[in-house]
Amino acid sequence: MPTGIDFRLLGPFEVLAGREIVRLAGKRQRLVLAALLLRSNHTVAAHALAAAVWGDSPPATAQRQLHMAVSVLRRTLGRTPSWGELRTEHGGYRLCVADERIDVARFRAAVDTGRQLAAEGRTAEAARVFRDGLALWRGPLLSDLDGPVRDHADWLEEMRLTTAQDCLEYEVAAGAPAAVVEAPAPLHDLLRTYSVGRGRAAPADPVDHYLHSAYAMARIFTPRLARVVLPEPLPGTIVSRGSGYSAAYRWFEVEYPNLIAALDAARAAGPASRRWQLTCAIGGFLDRHGQWADAICLHQSELAVAEASGDTRGRQHLHHGLGLLHKRYQDYPDAERHFDAALDLCRLHEDEGGAADVLTDLAILRVNQGRDRAATELAEASLAYYREHGEPGNQVIALNVLAWCTAQLGDHIGGMTYWQEALRALPAPPH
CATH class of the missing domain: 1.10.10.10 (Winged helix-like DNA-binding domain superfamily/Winged helix DNA-binding domain)
Structure with missing residues (x-):
């Protein structure tokens, strides 16, 4: 576009x-x-x-x-x-x-093109076009608007479901190993249909599959999510794992509608913690994808639930995510407010690693504000934790902040020393 x-x-x-x-x-x-x-x-x-x-x-x-x-x-x-x-x-x-x-017009165009391809017998191509159209959906139609306007567009939700079912049918017929397409309400039914077509048993809990798979993927490009402790996967849960950044990112692009469906299902039943855990994983992808407004909307919704239920661990991670997202918009007062709340909760939980991550992000915020001396103090504190606990990837981030700030404050030799240390700390590339 x-x-x-x-x-x-x-x-x-x-x-x-x-x-x-x-x-x-x-x-x-x-x-x-x-x-x-x-x-x-x-x-x-x-x-x-x-x-x-x-x-x-x-x-x-x-x-x-x-x-x-x-x-x-x-x-x-x-x-x-x-x-x-x-x-x-x-x-x-x-x-x-x-x-x-207009995303609605693009979706309708994809549906029309896919139907034409299917009518010509080119069902594999039709499935790909349908999948691209379904990927435009970020949740239920106009999900944040109340009013009759939504009732006037029920046909779009019906088109979405019909298209998802057709896409699934064509992919199963072609023997494609692709993931299930989508539709929030019938997610489990679609998983079951797909599994039968592939000769496998459907997972007993699709939400568990998406929760653990999302974290396996999201931690590749959002390392701070390694601090989120998940329960063990349920028996029979198959966890998808990426082989690198590109594979993980593509998995999220394909599975995004299913992840939103899984989040809706988690909201309806099961442990409340799965809601914020899924939100943080989805938010990591949306951040990289530039969909910051979507990510903020998801985080704020689940933060209200976590606050009402007294889930301080969920609040910690959601506040941290919101701080990062507001920083993207250069909304520094709100970013700082969320970082401060996350830091207070890290201290409540005695989560030194989580606190170090927040301090690093606060340091980057201070750099953006031109407050290099304050950024230096924060980055030094987080670097001390990363060195002690052997976290080279996080060391590189803190060292780069220190290198920049030290040079900005006039100590160019000290800045170069930090950069050289950052280069030495870089993890070796895979062979």
Whole structure:
């Protein structure tokens, strides 16, 4: 997809300009925009738009409120060059925007292409196209919006499920060893169908499979997750393991819809700890994938649950993740608030390794703020732990912070010494 504005409805509702979130003024603007996007490039009658926002009982001032909402949307979206156009037409409004800018339109295009390929007997190609389309889903449609607008798009959820089932059928027929596709509600049924087609028994607990597999993969590119202690896998659980960064990253790209489904299943039943554990693993991938807003939404949701249940271990890891994510947005006050909360909980748990990781990330935050002396003190504290406990990968990170800060403070020879030590500490590449 070309760079520029991106409207995302297949999950939490987001509007992105590049990688920056476009902040909408309030719930009404979000509902109006979502309703217009679901009928993009078509005129939406004012009464239909009011029904999508207020249902069967719109207020007497509905027309005026819609007009104001549209005016605000024009100003907000107009800050992004060449985003499209929001027109007032006779009896309604039309949102004119290129299909490639809307994830719903891209999903429908993938479904149409896949169905055409299947009709031509090219079912293996159809399955690949279906999988790409399903990967656009980040959760239930407009999952963070309440209102009738979601009821007006039930057909999309039905299309999602039908497409997932068709994709699975074509992959099983082709004997492909690919993972199951998706659909939150029928996840276990799809796993069972796939397993029967492959001549294997379905896992007794799909959530356990995804929990342990996600950590085996996520720890490859998010080493701090090695501090999360999981229960032993249940008997019969098969754990997928990656052979390197690329394999682990690709596993998350393919399995992301299933991971969201597993998180939904964990929310419905089982130990509450599995919720935040899955969230942290998924968040590590979303961070690398640039989906920071999605990751923040997941973390905040589970943090509220952990706070209500008194799960201090979950709070520790969720606060740490939120600190990193807010740092990505250069939202330093919120990042620091979450890092401080994580550090307090590390001390409560006497988790020296977790505390060292938070101190390292705080040190990087201080570097970003231009506070090199404060960053040096934090990195020295974390480096002492990493040296004592033989963690060379983490030593390299802390040493690089120290090298930069020392040089910035005028001690170039000292900075070079730290960099040389970092090079020596680098783990040997695999043969």
